[in-house]
Amino acid sequence: MDRFDFKFELLHICAQSGARLGRLHTPHGIIDTPCYMPVGTQATVKAILPRDLKKIGASIILSNTYHLFERPGHALVKEAGGLHQFMNWDRPILTDSGGFQVFSLAASNKIKEDGVEFRSLLSGQKYFFTPEFVMEIEEALGADIAMVFDECAPYPSEYAYAKAAMERTHRWAKRCKESHTRADQALFGIVQGGTFRDLRVESAKYLAELDFPGYGIGGLSVGEPKPIMYEMLEELMPFMPATKPRYLMGVGSPDCLVEGVIRGVDMFDCVLQTRIARNGLALTGNGKHMLRNAAYEHDFSPIEEGCDCYACKNGFTRAYIRHLVKCKEILAAQLITVHNLRFSLRLMEQVRAAIAEDRLLDLRDEWKAKGALD
RNA sequence: GGAUGGGUUCCCGAGCGGCCAAAGGGAGCGGACUGUAAAUCCGUUGUCAUAGACUUCGGUGGUUCGAAUCCACCCCCAUCCA
Numbered sequence: 001m002d003r004f005d006f007k008f009e010l011l012h013i014c015a016q017s018g019a020r021l022g023r024l025h026t027p028h029g030i031i032d033t034p035c036y037m038p039v040g041t042q043a044t045v046k047a048i049l050p051r052d053l054k055k056i057g058a059s060i061i062l063s064n065t066y067h068l069f070e071r072p073g074h075a076l077v078k079e080a081g082g083l084h085q086f087m088n089w090d091r092p093i094l095t096d097s098g099g100f101q102v103f104s105l106a107a108s109n110k111i112k113e114d115g116v117e118f119r120s121l122l123s124g125q126k127y128f129f130t131p132e133f134v135m136e137i138e139e140a141l142g143a144d145i146a147m148v149f150d151e152c153a154p155y156p157s158e159y160a161y162a163k164a165a166m167e168r169t170h171r172w173a174k175r176c177k178e179s180h181t182r183a184d185q186a187l188f189g190i191v192q193g194g195t196f197r198d199l200r201v202e203s204a205k206y207l208a209e210l211d212f213p214g215y216g217i218g219g220l221s222v223g224e225p226k227p228i229m230y231e232m233l234e235e236l237m238p239f240m241p242a243t244k245p246r247y248l249m250g251v252g253s254p255d256c257l258v259e260g261v262i263r264g265v266d267m268f269d270c271v272l273q274t275r276i277a278r279n280g281l282a283l284t285g286n287g288k289h290m291l292r293n294a295a296y297e298h299d300f301s302p303i304e305e306g307c308d309c310y311a312c313k314n315g316f317t318r319a320y321i322r323h324l325v326k327c328k329e330i331l332a333a334q335l336i337t338v339h340n341l342r343f344s345l346r347l348m349e350q351v352r353a354a355i356a357e358d359r360l361l362d363l364r365d366e367w368k369a370k371g372a373l374d
Numbered sequence: 375g376g377a378u379g380g381g382u383u384c385c386c387g388a389g390c391g392g393c394c395a396a397a398g399g400g401a402g403c404g405g406a407c408u409g410u411a412a413a414u415c416c417g418u419u420g421u422c423a424u425a426g427a428c429u430u431c432g433g434u435g436g437u438u439c440g441a442a443u444c445c446a447c448c449c450c451c452a453u454c455c456a
Contacts, residue, residue, distance in 0.1 A: 037409095039409080039410065040410095041409095041410050042410085046410080046412095046413080047413075062409075064409080064410080067410085067411095094409095096409050097409085098409095099409080100409045100410095101409090101410095101411090103409095104409090104410090104411090105411075121411050122411070147409080150409095152409080190409090216409075218409070219409095220408095220409095221408050221409085222408090222409095247409090248409090249409040250408055250409035251408060251409085252408050253408060256408070268408095268409095269408095269409060270408050270409080271407090271408065271409080271410045271412090272407070272408045272410095273408090274410080275407060275408085275410065275412065275413095275414085276406095276407060276408095277413095278412075278413045278414080279406085279407070279412085279413080279414070279415090280413095281406095281407080290404085290405085292403095292404095293403085293404075294402090294403070294404095325413095326401095326402095328413065329413095330413070332413080333413050
């Protein structure tokens, strides 16, 4: 494809909260921000059809470089015509770089200056990921947005280590940028720096200079208390280019989504919604409901009164879903997944509307009072 | 009627003199889950209770310092033989 202009329109800033309302243009469509991106690690958002993802308003989904590299292999995805065609999803896709896997599977990996040596947990095979190789994979996958290969320091980390990981991430970001060739794919840099303010600021500044079309904020929500994550966001945000989208990686729960938006985040992704769905936990406007629990045995109301998801609109009751969960029926995962995703996407729709009306803090407080953010 | 194998805590099922309130599953109950090694994982499940105490292994007796475990009789169940 020809060069694509990944224009990010900053439409409005909430007078009450400072939250940003925007619109990101990609080859496969426009994304209204702030947005929540459902995660489809293995080229599928678990337990839901692409058709239904579209229906509930998912404008972009995530997939994973590391997983697809291992299975089925990026060459195969390329042979299929790219990830969109392979998984039958014609809206935007963002691929994570595998940097998080380096961190989350650290026991079996060696981090070196040039890249990371992986011992695959799937096959036992050894691989060596360099920034250049990751770019090759991500280009073969062909997502609208690719992430640079980064190193995500765990929490807690020593200052020296967080600094070293951040600096390595910076060098890798530069190398990613230099080796990235697809003009129809945006490459986002990733801010690191652990839980250290000065590092976060330094990282934001450094990456801003590299001039990426968008920026991930990585290494947060990795076990640190929420106030620390919020503080880091507040510290680094003034140094993020205002005209570029900001993507808080791996976040989050309803409360983190709202608090993130208030602190200037434009994009989020999180596996929580789909994972807890498969474990019987539903998100609602008055808090989480563990539908497996005996409390719902005779509860013939929908997961959430007034919800417009397929499960809630079509007579699927809590009692029935509890039955399905207890029987480990696949339909339980499907129904709760569609609900949790719709809940989160609707939450973001409402957040966007509130930004436009300069009342996001009011909305946050209303939700808090109702328990929606518990 | 005879032979053999069995009857264990909600269920299945180990245990075969003390380390047994009794392995392991299942089921039940509860919890966790935030760039997905996750339709996963963890806890709990006799009673009262802090410790600790008390009642359990078909029934009744017995042997023993001590029995789910050994003995006797009885009651059930399964298979086979008449």
